[in-house]
Amino acid sequence: MKCWNACCDRLVDRPMQNLNKTQTDYCSLYCSLFVKNKLQPIPYSDSKHHKNHAKKFPNISAQCENCGDGINLGYEFSESNKAFCSKVCHQKARKLQGRRGFVRYQMAKLLRDGGREWWSARALAQVMDNKQMIHTLSAGAVAQHLRRPQIKIMIETKKGEGSAPTQYRFRREYSRYPLVALIRGDFNDSHRNT
Ligand SMILES: [Zn+2]
Numbered sequence: 001m002k003c004w005n006a007c008c009d010r011l012v013d014r015p016m017q018n019l020n021k022t023q024t025d026y027c028s029l030y031c032s033l034f035v036k037n038k039l040q041p042i043p044y045s046d047s048k049h050h051k052n053h054a055k056k057f058p059n060i061s062a063q064c065e066n067c068g069d070g071i072n073l074g075y076e077f078s079e080s081n082k083a084f085c086s087k088v089c090h091q092k093a094r095k096l097q098g099r100r101g102f103v104r105y106q107m108a109k110l111l112r113d114g115g116r117e118w119w120s121a122r123a124l125a126q127v128m129d130n131k132q133m134i135h136t137l138s139a140g141a142v143a144q145h146l147r148r149p150q151i152k153i154m155i156e157t158k159k160g161e162g163s164a165p166t167q168y169r170f171r172r173e174y175s176r177y178p179l180v181a182l183i184r185g186d187f188n189d190s191h192r193n194t
Pocket residue numbers: 003004005008009010026027028031
């Protein structure tokens with residue numbers, strides 16, 4: 001399936017190198033933000049680097065999910081799903097507390113960035129299975145992870161009607177915080193005091 005960004009000609013999922021962990025309609029977080037923020041490609045004539053195809057897309061600023069430092073997402077494939085400023089910060093995410101600490105981070109990131117508002121536990125498990133090759137994750141396990149105190153605070157829950165499953169949504173007021181720091185608890189207390 002082709003990326004929904006009309007300016008992009010890539011596929012949503014690349015079989016050999018799947019860096020796209022959160023987007024089911026776009027090839028990358030970059031393209032989803034590009035469309036959401038109504039960005040335009042830089043016309044070739046305006047670009048000093050007109051020979052380089054990747055340069056016709058502007059950088060999009062984001063923040064490191066661990067330390068909050070500014071990072072740039074670029075259209076280039078390896079830059080288009082960036083989440084951390086450095087290897088050190090990536091390592092900190094991998095070392096989140098608990099056996100499934102990093103999985104919970106990925107789950108929260110999918111809820112926040114994944115392009116749909118409400119998610120069932122099954123839908124989350126399915127996307128994580130497809131994108132991240134985490135095959136052992138059942139809907140029940142996902143629901144359990146979402147009930148963990150450090151995840152629960154950033155998730156809103158809606159009971160399904162009748163036999164419909166419970167739905168989950170990322171609380172937008174938490175969107176501006178680096179996710180790893182949030183899960184670790186760095187931002188809860190320190191932020192109340194300022
Ligand atoms: Zn794309």
